[in-house]
Amino acid sequence: QVQLQESGPGLVKPSETLSLSCAITGDSITSDHYWGWIRQPPGKGLEWIGNIYHSGDIFYNPSVKSRLTMSVDTSKSRVSLKLTSVTAADTAVYYCVRAPSLELRFLGIDSWGQGILVTVSS
Amino acid sequence: DIQLTQSPAFLSASVGDRVTITCRASQDISGYLVWYQQKPGKAPKRLIFAASTLPSGVPSRFSGSGSGTEFTLTISSLQPEDFGTYYCQQLSSHPLTFGGGTKVEIK
Numbered sequence A: 001q002v003q004l005q006e007s008g009p010g011l012v013k014p015s016e017t018l019s020l021s022c023a024i025t026g027d028s029i030t031s032d033h034y035w036g037w038i039r040q041p042p043g044k045g046l047e048w049i050g051n052i053y054h055s056g057d058i059f060y061n062p063s064v065k066s067r068l069t070m071s072v073d074t075s076k077s078r079v080s081l082k083l084t085s086v087t088a089a090d091t092a093v094y095y096c097v098r099a100p101s102l103e104l105r106f107l108g109i110d111s112w113g114q115g116i117l118v119t120v121s122s
Numbered sequence B: 001d002i003q004l005t006q007s008p009a010f011l012s013a014s015v016g017d018r019v020t021i022t023c024r025a026s027q028d029i030s031g032y033l034v035w036y037q038q039k040p041g042k043a044p045k046r047l048i049f050a051a052s053t054l055p056s057g058v059p060s061r062f063s064g065s066g067s068g069t070e071f072t073l074t075i076s077s078l079q080p081e082d083f084g085t086y087y088c089q090q091l092s093s094h095p096l097t098f099g100g101g102t103k104v105e106i107k
Helices: A102-107
Strands: A003-007 A018-025 A033-040 A047-052 A058-060 A068-073 A078-083 A092-100 A116-120 B004-007 B010-013 B019-025 B033-038 B045-048 B062-067 B070-075 B084-090 B102-106
Touching: A003 A092, A018 A033, A018 A092, A018 A116, A047 A068, A047 A078, A047 A092, A058 A068, A092 A102, B004 B084, B010 B019, B019 B033, B019 B084, B019 B102, B033 B062, B045 B062, B070 B084
Parallel strands: B010 B102
Antiparallel strands: A003 A018, A018 A078, A033 A047, A033 A092, A047 A058, A068 A078, A092 A116, B004 B019, B019 B070, B033 B045, B033 B084, B062 B070, B084 B102
């Protein structure tokens, strides 16, 4: 069974860069899945951030695209997220997720990490 | 972007009640709709995919229907453990989007 574990700082200063990592176990990072991030501001709904395939194929949400970089490290079985120039609006629980290939996208997200709360504050 | 509008935003119902949540898409998404259940402090869990298919392990009191722009999630007989917030998500096109959520409270 796949397990996803997010890690990174819980507090980031405004205008700085938010960096998160997701360790993937129980599945190969090169399996036929996308790996992605979804966030949820405290008390609010879910927002899809982006998905990345091990080959480097990437989809970003236009709402954060200009500030976002996602990458895959196949040797370490990790997916990373970097979000620059953060503001209080980026305060959220960030979830690492496994999503199906485009052909099977109707399956939806079948695996989620436990989530990590990142607060943007000075 | 495809907008998803869920209704109601909140509902309070008794154990045994039949509960229906609606998700409307701003354009045709065929059957590319998934429903998730989220308990407080936990990650969401997939309840239904492809609009109407239950993954293994999901109780049969949950059902989904719809296609195109209108979808429903039904709980045939509400149970105490069904409290939480329910979200729909469209996977028809990027950016992937979620509905605003429906919070279900047990009376």
